[in-house]
Structures are given as C-alpha cells and as structure tokens.
Amino acid sequence: MSVKLLLNKIQVPGIRSYEVYRREGGYQSVEKALKMQPADIVEEVKKSGLRGRGGAGFPTGLKWSFIAKPEGVPRHLVCNADESEPGTFKDRYLMEFIPHILIEGMISASYALGSNASYIYIRGEYDWVSDILEAAITEAKQNGWLGKNIQGSGFDCEIYVHRGAGAYICGEETALIESLEGKRGNPRIKPPFPAVKGAWERPTVVNNVETLAAVVPIINMSGDEYAKIGVGKSTGTKLISACGNINKPGIYEIDMTISVEEFIYSDEYCGGIPNGKKLKACIPGGSSVPILPANLLLTTAKGEKRMMNYESLSDGGFATGSMMGSGGFIVLDEDQCIVRNTYTLARFYRHESCGQCSPCREGTGWMEKILKNIDTGKAAMSDIDLLWNIQRKIEGNTICPLGDAAAWPVAAAIRHFRDEFEWHVLNPEKCLKENYGLAHYADPVHVPV
C-alpha cells in the first residue's frame, strides 16, 4: 500500500463540507503556519523536496524563494487549476471531492508568500467545480480562515475563483496571468519571470492545485518527514490519473516507490488491460510527454524495472525514456493505432496554439495534416521524414513550451513506431480497416491466456 497524504480522507462521508473536513483534522496546518515566520514555511517546503505537480517538476520551495519583495508592492499567489493536458484529470478530483485541502494549502502558501489576495484560475468547463470551490471559500471565511486578520494573526487573506473560458494555453503560467487580467491567453516572453513581474506587474507565484494541496501535509508533518516518503528526488506522493485501456480508470495516489508494471497490472491500481488484450504502449505523463512502447515502458534500456517516479520515468532521456509530467497516464492496448492516436493529439495542439509564433502556429497545422494523410492511407514515405523535420523545427523555437509539447509526442511516435507509420504508407487500403497490431514492442511478460 502506498502512503496517502492527500486522499487519505477521501472516503469519509461528507468530507467536502467544512464541518467534516475540520473534524477530521482539517486546517491544523494553517494554525501551525500562522505561528511560524513566512520564511520558515518556505524553508520547510524546500526541505520537503516537493516538486511542482503541474508538469515541469520544478522545486516549489526554490520557486517561492525567488519571489521579489519590493517595498509597498502587493504580491499574489495564483493556483493553476486550468487542467487541460489530455490524460490529466487529477486536480478536478481533488477540488470536486476535497476542496478544503486546496483552500487550506493556499492559505498557508499565501501567508508564506505575503499574498493578501490569491486566485484560483480554473478552466471554464469545470463550472460546477468552481461552485464547489466558491462554497468552500465561503465556509472557510465564515469560520475565520479567510478575510481580515485571520485567526487573530494580523494576516489578511482572500481567495477568489476566476473561471477561464476554454483555452488549453491558459495553463501556461504567463498566458494564465494574461487571462486573469482579462486578455487573450497569449504567453509572455520571459524574462521578466512572474516572480518578478506577474499579475498586474506584481510579483506572482503560480502553482498547480496538487502542489498547493501538498503544502498541507508538509506543514503538518514537517518538510524532513515528507522528504522521507518516496525515493530520491521524487519525494512525497503523486496523484496519477489513469485512463485508456485499463480495467480501473481513475485517480490514484502513489508514493513513487511502485513499479510501472505494478501500477498497470495490480488490482490496487489500474487492474490490468480489459478483454485479455496485450499492452502496446503508454503515454505516462500527459499527452505532451513521449509515448513509450510496452517493452521500454516496463523496463528501462539498462534493463532495470521502470518505477513510477520522476527519475525512473525519464531514465534514458527522450531516446528511450519519457517523463512524469502531470501524471496523466494513458494506456493503449494492441487494438490502438499509434498514427491515429498521434493524429488526435496533433489536432489538439493545432487547435490550442495561440498563434503568436510561426513555428508553432504553422507547424502544428502541418503536422495535423500530414498525420491525417498517413492515417487515411494518403501519404508517401517521404511524408514521414517531412513530419520528423517539422517537429524538429518547432522544438525550442517558440515563446512558450506549447511548441515543444506539440513536437515531442510526434517525435516519440516516429522514433518508436516508425514501422507502423511505414505500414500505413505501404498498405493504404488495409490501414483504414485493420490495425497494425503489436509488432516487436509488445509487453513481453504479461501474455494473456
């Protein structure tokens, strides 16, 4: 059993309400935090080794220590609840079922950063979740955890919900800030970084929902104790949203000491592949991370068991590894077509490109078109190389990482499944009706009976 720090109370009936949440020990971390110096809280978060749960995995304590503190200028904490990376649906689960853990974490984080007005930027489609958060904020305010002089500490804190309106790019932190300011979600050129000039030109920290929720156990148990959970630089617990061809899709909290194999096949987690099918491939960290064929997913190129943590998932770099990303774990069985799957992701990125940089705006459109041609048997062999060249030209040449996020899945699909792309070109009639199947990259261990 993995240790659980965020979802340990999720089964308690009524945990969504303040009363039950408080009775179960909620808001103790705020009581503790308000007795500490803000800088000491930052220190605890540093010691915890917590890494941002939004995708990039940047150390949270370090990020907090960068915030500029010019005299007389307000600072802001913004929670990134935009959650739009395909395969990722963990933040919604936390906010929907245990909203107070986010509010609790945000109050301590606001205190640590000196933010008197903090914001939750939530994707527009999560309309009912935004109502749940507003209700939780009202309850917290009625009980003295928000408002003026909270718990007699002298610290004022408000949290506001700001609903987006349908744009994946607003998950990128500078686009999010633009959107919070009531503009189109066009990412800004960095520097200046938000920690210096963010929302309304004020120093701003943007953190993911799960990152801010993790502040609660860190303060409760101390940074050092939190760091003992997990392994190496993958400390604490991570929420994984699992989907695709598995028996038990859903949200799992893991302590990063289990293997990928256990995660997919154990009944405690995904429960294996339905209908006796074989595992073909997996995108382990949300749609922008490299897809891995089953053999490289379960074992690294060095022949070690691949584990569900930051280091192990990225072992081998992009040549033979992938990334933890946002924890959106997408499993594909033997009936899935890699070209088709890559095409839908390319379409997604084309749709979501803000259009500011030509390599991203034009390149995502080209990739979508070529992939569609390959998928429908209308492509030539040279199109595979063209596709490869286009993704190479996007990567690293854009204002924000959406360009990379669009290029990586295409690159990985060609790198590992080139034979399947070629089969589509060589068998135009077949590829509309049949599926290439497994070839050499099936899971060698779990052969269904």
Added chain:
Amino acid sequence: MEIIFSQEKLNKVSEIISRYPEGRQKSALLPVLHLAQQTFGGWLDVPVMDYVASLLKLEPIEVYEVASFYSMYNLKPVGKYMFEVCQTGPCMVNGCDDIIDYIKQKLNINVGETTADGLFTLKTVECLGACGYAPMMQMGKTYREHLTKEKVDAIIEECRNLSGSNN
C-alpha cells in the same frame, strides 16, 4: 430582448470587479462575459459585447478580441442544449467516434449544426479533463460521462421533456 442586466446581476458585476485590484476592472472581463452569455440567450451578439464593454469601461474591440479567443464564448446562436463531445486521444480510445456518429444520426445534424427546432447543437471539443470516464460530453454546466448509445437516447429524451415542460 433588451440588453440590460437586472439590478441583481449588476450587483454581481460590481462584486466581481471588486475581486481585482483598483483600476483593473478589465480583469473582470471573462467572468462578466460568462454572465452575459448565460443571460442573453446563450451567445454573445455584438450589442451584448458592446454592453459588456460599456460596463467595464473598455473599448468594444478589447471585448471582441477576448470573446473570439476563448472556445466557450459562442459568437453565433446555439441550440438550447449543446452537446460538446470530447474527441481527443483518450476519449477516442474509448469509442467517442461511435458516439459522435450516433448523435449525428439520431439528431440528423452534422458537427457544428443546430437542429431545426433550435433544441440541440452538436459540437466536438478537445479534452475536457474527464479522460478516465470516457466517452463523455459537456452539456451546459455539467459533464455526462461513460456515454453509451442508450445513455445518449436518455439524455435527448430528458432534454425534450425539460423543454416541453418549460413551454
């Protein structure tokens, strides 16, 4: 329809503006556009956007450029019930294409169209953060998940009954 918020909604607009720093009322644009769309028939006609601009002391163009950027603002009329079916990878793996085809056939419309009676609009959208409960769609404020043909039938029936009892 006269394009004016009720006093209650105007109070709501003031409350929304107060969430942001002084002089930064433009920040209220996204939430106020949501409110306007919901109030004035489910879409943002030009006079509606102009009204929002006047409320927030913005140039109309500032409102148009924002309204046209975000996919949830409808710049054309839509049906009373909008089926927004997710078509991204994880939903595709779980059969969203069949569901989209089924809805098309059942309502006799294509993606992007509205039924003649003005009741239903079908749209395809990209990942809505419900990939584990696929196939799925958004309908108004909520999500409908684990869709099957039977479920789609029931939802259409439900909407027809609702609209019947409203009239």
